[in-house]
Amino acid sequence: SVSEPLKVMISGAPASGKGTQCDLIVKKFGLVHISTGDILRAEVAAGTEIGNKAKTFMNEGQLVPDEIVTAMVTARLSLEDVKQNGWLLDGYPRSYAQAQSLEEKKIRPDVYIVLDVPDEILIDRCVGRRLDPTTGKIYHIKNLPPETEEIKARLITRPDDTEEKVKSRLEIYKRNAYSISETYSSITKKIDGNRAKNDVFTEIDSILSQLQNKKRKVIALA
Numbered sequence: 650s651v652s653e654p655l656k657v658m659i660s661g662a663p664a665s666g667k668g669t670q671c672d673l674i675v676k677k678f679g680l681v682h683i684s685t686g687d688i689l690r691a692e693v694a695a696g697t698e699i700g701n702k703a704k705t706f707m708n709e710g711q712l713v714p715d716e717i718v719t720a721m722v723t724a725r726l727s728l729e730d731v732k733q734n735g736w737l738l739d740g741y742p743r744s745y746a747q748a749q750s751l752e753e754k755k756i757r758p759d760v761y762i763v764l765d766v767p768d769e770i771l772i773d774r775c776v777g778r779r780l781d782p783t784t785g786k787i788y789h790i791k792n793l794p795p796e797t798e799e800i801k802a803r804l805i806t807r808p809d810d811t812e813e814k815v816k817s818r819l820e821i822y823k824r825n826a827y828s829i830s831e832t833y834s835s836i837t838k839k840i841d842g843n844r845a846k847n848d849v850f851t852e853i854d855s856i857l858s859q860l861q862n863k864k865r866k867v868i869a870l871a
């Protein structure tokens with residue numbers, strides 16, 4: 650049977666576990682993962698025009714200007730794979746203006762997931778985070794150490810993961826979170842993100858599975 654693909658937004662403070670949960674969601678539900686942070690980091694690494702504009706903002710832990718990010722997301726959402734497989738938007742919208750641009754285009758998710766984690770834990774997670782540039786996998790020096798010495802040797806630290814910058818990213822997140830939350834209040838699922846990653850995923854999995862079943866039934870009735 651054909652069913653409308655899922656449309657999911659995941660939000661939460663820096664290091665609340667969005668990227669980690671998105672990997673698990675993609676494996677199970679096959680959604681197209683659109684992470685503005687990942688796309689921007691790739692643009693910076695490739696030295697593109699967008700990357701050069703974004704770099705200073707990102708390294709300082711500031712938001713990249715809305716028009717740059719919105720153009721990027723709109724372009725990605727219009728590709729065919731998104732229509733076929735559904736989408737998982739990670740790190741966007743991040744300001745009231747960004748949420749409004751989606752509303753104007755009638756782009757709305759089925760669910761707005763918010764990962765809730767206390768501040769002091771977020772700082773430790775950021776400072777301990779390491780990335781594998783070869784596989785894109787996210788590690789943590791204590792919580793999720795690399796499997797081999799070879800991987801360990803190539804891990805990198807994000808320039809915006811110092812304690813000082815994390816604090817400023819957290820402030821910016823808090824300033825924006827409220828104005829965005831109003832737009833999605835009726836479809837918001839707040840999840841306790843301060844648990845083992847598989848326990849967090851069990852809850853997300855159950856929410857998305859239920860939504861998927863509901864969408865199948867609606868289509869069957871139509």
Ligand code: AP5
Binds near residue numbers: 710718789809842
């Ligand atoms: P972005 O990459 O989106 O950064 P962020 O929102 O700060 O989120 P993070 O990537 O830091 O964390 P995460 O929630 O994905 O956590 P993770 O799974 O890695 O954006 C970066 C920058 O790009 C922004 O500052 C801005 O400049 C720019 N940008 C992006 N989008 C933009 C937009 N829309 N508008 C304007 N500018 C934009 O986990 C973190 C760590 O914790 C890892 O080490 C992980 O192993 C560990 N961990 C994860 N889950 C658990 C768990 N359950 N228990 C223990 N440890 C865990």
